[in-house]
Amino acid sequence: MSETNERQYDILIWGVTGFTGTLVYEYFLEHGNEDLRVAVGGRNEEKIQKILDNYRDRYTQKVKKTGVFVCDSSDEKGLTEIVSKTLVVISTVGPFARYGEPIVAACANMGTDYCDITGELPWVNRMDRKYTEIAAKNKAHIVSMCGFDCIPSELGGLMVTKEIKDKYKLETRDLKATFFEYTFSPSGGTIETMFDVKLEKNIENDTYAYIERKKGIAGLFSMLKMFRVYYDRDFKRWQSVFPSAFVDIPVVLRTNHFNKYGSKFDYALTSSSKSIFGSIITTIAVIGFMTSIYIPIFGSIIRKLLPKPGEGPSLEQRVNGHLDFRLIGVSAPVSEKQPESSKKVYGRINISNDPGYLET
Ligand SMILES: NC(=O)c1ccc[n+]([C@@H]2O[C@H](COP(=O)([O-])OP(=O)(O)OC[C@H]3O[C@@H](n4cnc5c(N)ncnc54)[C@H](OP(=O)(O)O)[C@@H]3O)[C@@H](O)[C@H]2O)c1
Incomplete structure (x- = not known):
């Protein structure tokens, strides 16, 4: 500067x-x-x-x-x-x-x-x-990425891994985060952008250069795994895919490359629901939206229903929006001979307004 x-x-x-x-x-x-x-x-x-x-x-x-x-x-x-x-x-x-x-x-x-x-x-x-x-x-x-992508994941990751390092002098092995509860609505520019991202073909990009990624069939399975619905005993909620995960996960893994959270560090990001039905509906909605991006006829119908560039959530929607983002970090074991000796750290980011347009 x-x-x-x-x-x-x-x-x-x-x-x-x-x-x-x-x-x-x-x-x-x-x-x-x-x-x-x-x-x-x-x-x-x-x-x-x-x-x-x-x-x-x-x-x-x-x-x-x-x-x-x-x-x-x-x-x-x-x-x-x-x-x-x-x-x-x-x-x-x-x-x-x-x-x-x-x-x-x-x-x-x-x-x-x-x-x-x-x-x-x-x-x-x-x-x-x-x-x-x-x-x-x-x-x-x-x-770049100083908005809703990727502030909760990046700051949450920093907070939890730092606590594990400062308190237990250990590396973090696994970090998982979930959009535990949330209400927010995207602006027209964000919708326009989501339909635009597919135009950028070069997905094999530098973020991934810092990350060990499974390739071929194993890579396909790990991608498909992101769409599973399961119950998480720590969060005590049903889990499903969250669209930001496709951006936030590689970005946090890249940060691990530079900040060295852990040599075997992994990150998972999901959306929580109180019931299995909520998680199934979320998964169907995400898959439906992602499909519409690639199938022009569905895309043009969906776009008609969503905000246009220049539009976005009203003041009332922004003030009534909120986010409860929860994280759990698991350290490497204190001793490799005792795998159960890992430490757990809980993190929480609580935002009382719209997280995308008022808070981040
Ligand atoms: N990460 C996050 O949390 C987050 C949150 C919100 C938005 N976003 C991203 O931010 C972007 C903007 O979103 P938005 O909803 O604010 O969109 P928007 O309302 O459509 O605003 C787009 C802006 O870009 C300007 N623009 C477009 N073409 C231009 C050109 N050729 N030269 C100069 N200016 C030009 C527009 O000018 P005119 O008014 O003259 O058209 C307008 O000022 C999107 O990519 C969205 O995905 C990210």
């Missing part, structure tokens, strides 16, 4: 006209201190001005001081100029595989710190491969 006062703004919210971008701007208006130099950006000046007008009465001074940048996400020259005027970029312009690369490139080249809220793993890996070295040379940090 370059020196603070060399640049005109501290933070640029890129994609302020989107559902999530507007919420991010509102967060800074509400919580940012008076000295924070905030800028907003997007491709449509009229829409940006409407957002500012909406907040002008409530936060007159802060809105007056807000910098405005207008540029299309494909305009590399324009983006380079914009990011050179700020210390940090927060990007909410997605689907990221469609629109996200030029601003990452501009930040890496201009030494501007960057973070985003994507959950598009193949794209993140492509950016990692292309820009990490350039960013490091220019002292910029490129940090």
Whole structure:
């Protein structure tokens, strides 16, 4: 990151006209201190001005001081100029595989710190491969996945494995987490992105380079295992697949490669239900949704029923949303001769608002 006062703004919210971008701007208006130099950006000046007008009465001074940048996400020259005027970029312009690369490139080249809220793993890996070295040379940090993907898994994993290390001086062997109870609804941009991710064919990407993965038939079985319905005695609930698991699990395993939670570390992520029927319905819904992504005729019907880009959960839905995320870490045995001597650590992340749009 370059020196603070060399640049005109501290933070640029890129994609302020989107559902999530507007919420991010509102967060800074509400919580940012008076000295924070905030800028907003997007491709449509009229829409940006409407957002500012909406907040002008409530936060007159802060809105007056807000910098405005207008540029299309494909305009590399324009983006380079914009990011050179700020210390940090927060990007909410997605689907990221469609629109996200030029601003990452501009930040890496201009030494501007960057973070985003994507959950598009193949794209993140492509950016990692292309820009990490350039960013490091220019002292910029490129940090993706700072939203619901993968904050509960990453922070929960860090919390539990640290406790095992600090309290018992042991490695973690198994970590399992479950969305124990939750209510939240996706925005239109997230739905659009889920239908977009399939376009990114290169699934054999760098995240997996850090992970020992089963290949062939064994790999297929371990994938299918994620769709099983079973009762977990520790969580005392029925378990089924949770869609984020396909992103969060490889990301947490990658983090283990760098943070060294354990040499035989494994991570499982599921969704809990009180009854077996709840778990079966969740599994059918997830399989149905995933199938619709790949079968255009189903996809077009499902998309008609779901929020469109720019739309998302209402304020009432966001305030009434919640998440109870529970984790259990099991250490390596104290002695290899006594496999039952492992220690167990319980973790919990309790969020009392919508976890995707108010809290993460
Ligand atoms: N991980 C998480 O927890 C999480 C949570 C929320 C969202 N997300 C992700 O964040 C992304 C945004 O979601 P959302 O619901 O906020 O979407 P959205 O409402 O559709 O907003 C998309 C934004 O991108 C802008 N945009 C699109 N094309 C552009 C271009 N060519 N140049 C410049 N700007 C462009 C849009 O501008 P216009 O307004 O001018 O169209 C808008 O500001 C999605 O990929 C979603 O999956 C992740």
